[in-house]
Amino acid sequence: MNASISRILLTPDEMAAADAAAASSGIDSYGLMERAGQAAAASALRHFPGASRFVALCGPGNNGGDGYVAARALAASGAPTAVFALGDTAKLRGDAARAFANCSLDAEPLSDYAPQPGDVVIDAIFGAGLSRDVPTEVEDVIARVDAANVPIVAVDLPSGLCGRRGTPLGASFRAARTVTFMTRKPGHLLLPGRKLCGEVEVFDIGIPHRVIHSVAGRLVENGPERWADAFPHAGLETHKFKRGHLVVFSGGRTATGAARLSAMAGLRTGAGLVTIASPPEAVAVNANALTAVMLHGIDDLAALKHWLTDSRLSGFVLGPGFGVGERARQFALALAARPLVLDADGITSFRDQPELLFSRNDGGTGSLVLTPHEGEFARLFPDIAATDMAGKVEKAIAAAERANAIVVYKGADTVIAAPDGRAAINANAPPWLATAGSGDVLAGIIGGLLAQGMPAFEAACAGVYLHGQAGQRAGVGLTAEDLPRHVLPLYQPALAQ
Template sequence: MMLPLADLLLSPDDMAAVDKEAAASSIDSYGLMEKAGQAVAASALRYFPGALRFVVLCGPGNNGGDGYVAARALRLAGAMVLLFHLGDPQRLKGDAARAFADRPIEGEAIASYAPRRGDVVVDAIFGAGLSRRVPDEVVAVIARIDEADIPVIAVDLPSGLDGASGQILGAAFRATRTVTFMTRKPGHLLLPGRDLCGELEVFDIGIPARIVRAHADGLIGENTPAQWQTRIPSAGADTHKYKRGHLVVFSGGPNATGAARMSAMAGLKAGAGLVTIASPLEAMSVNAGLLTAIMLHAVEDEASLRVWLTDQRLSTFILGPGFGAGEKARQFCLALADRHLVLDADGITSFRDDPQQLFDAFAAGPTRLVLTPHEGEFARLFPDIAADTALSKVGKARAAAARAHAAIIYKGADSVIAAPDGRALINANAPPWLATAGSGDVLAGIVGGLMAQGAPAFEAAAAGVWLHGLAGQHAGKGLTAEDLVASVKPL
């Protein structure tokens, strides 16, 4: 499925290559800058009609050129406009120099701007191409504007944000609105960038789609149904419970059974035909008294598990929620190396001393393993990748997926789902109130339920994260894990 341009994610480097190819194709690059600046001005006038002054802050590159065009358009519309620049604008080159030459008013050094009530700031200092810490004079301006609580319209990306990672490079504007062009960047979706962009507008300035798509590798995008829906099995008229797969969730001891039941119910609601909790003998009575639609099977040790595994209909397993970390978890996991496995929580931690043992067990054949680490668990399995400050969250998830031959759900408010082949999706539909006890158990259950039905590991992981966010939206603020399970809906 071909996604609309606005749904693609291009890195700042890829977008720079798009701009370069557009110019090489005899497209009027200044005309593109003119459209970008006009779009910013239109947004400013549409959303801030009561502004007393539009204060345009222009940087030393093409982002600043967009700002000079916006300043001219705002002035021609009759607005009061003030212009401030970073560095010596006489040193501008190319289209930015032309935009500066056409500026409507003289500007001042950016350090001289004193915010006033009624101002609306247009931030055209750096945009998405910044890769170094912002200079001190910009840090000071950001602080003054933030203290004055003045609305900010960011051009492309709030200055101070890394467009590839969404990380703050020393200091960054908190924009009320961000106007970007042709496509979004990863920094628009990854945190904290997403929170600092405010409302995001993607404006088509006329670069041909063929050029944009040529530089979009198709491997990175936002996690939406368009990315995976065709790979998720749908129920037909002849569907019965055995066709929809058998999911098994391992339970912990008698005092740690709730997490497994939460995962099991989520898997059932996500569409698995049958769900069984594999329980140690000492927890059988606890689980039996609290299960209805979920079946129960005694599995005490590795030997009893291997006997049970002679039943090939048991295709998908969840290990980790409430299970306990240690040798038993490792034994069970390795016994499941030829099956589909969602490894969560204690299951992940159990391999902290020898993660390669886990990776080797699932290295051959199609991807069968889904790992669901949060920040700390990720660092236990992939300490060197977690410590690599040159990698964004997307880069870390992709590197981990390739190493582990697994689909990775690098959890958080901006969860990243990655596949061994380099595909990665950034999730943006999760409400903040999902951060509650048991939420991860529900996520593991949804993913397992989708895999049991035959969804490939990466697509099951991505769809599971999205459905988890949707359930959180439906359950609402103050949800508990029980509320979340009740709100899970199949595709």
């Protein structure tokens, strides 16, 4: 795939617009179908050479047309091949009808398919275009195939999977491999879609890249090429005071660990100085556990405001272990003109008064990054969270617009969204990152990048990606205490990965 489109994610509607634009420009649409079907067949032969029989399950639209082309190619290779069709093949229209006519194999009714040992299924029933629950006939076939545990090669998307939200529409095939075209869809990366797709292969079938760019929205897969140019790099003339000063707020003497995780992560990310702002009773506790991180006693809001007259303080993290309540709200609002990562207790402190937080940036010059997990997101944005027809991307964008902030909607499929509609889905986080304190490390990474002057959306995207890389380096069995030492800034070797 061309690097310029390799991380673009097209919704099903945008992909349909690309197909239409390609046809309008004079590109033969049936030629695109031929290349798509041939790609699916090639993948099936390459990855399942020992199949006793290939079985193409074909739907009534263009995805079914891809399936007929694949079946013809498989049969031409000498592989035993069968075709089962949803609906009356006499009602096929356009390119799908042409593909069926060119396929010499008889099509049996889809409901008659009974999986046999050695079958490999080519799923070409619906692809990305489905927007309603699968019909009962298809649901029954999905259940039979699942029970038989035969491998599936899905064409575009496993049938039944929403290409926009990554959620099953009643039921969905679970593919071993998915063959898609030009770009991936959000459903290939969002969970549970990522698991249902198996390994995803992207084939360039000849739609000009200018067409893809012309229809693409502002959604991408998160990766270094999207923010590397904005990443802070130390030069020969750099000293610690030029690399930013990150402040992490600590909780009381029995709740200091989370702040230290954030602080160490910020230091590892490249901040020149990191200070933990600690209540007086917790200063000694933090001092006993810190070396390179500095300490500053902050008793109340007045003390904070006095300290903030120091303009060299360039980024802040508030929330990890801080405690929920009025003090957290006061501190967050006092930082309205400064770059702030609000996490954990800081977010929950605004659950009953979210409008105080959402108006924080109005007229201000600061950058606010919110890092909620699913529960915290629902506390701060209950109506958005409850919207069934919106996917995680749409919810994150709506929340970012309402809060006038960058929203990092955490999870195994973390979505980073900006108020202007930019969004990225992150896919490099290993499952063992789901451990207590991992989010505190993420907050510190983002805070460290903000402190170095990185723009908020790019800092959030970079922070999430570097967090995933740190989890990969740490390996299975990591704890949050292990994670900060595996955090590395972005150097050229990391960019090349």
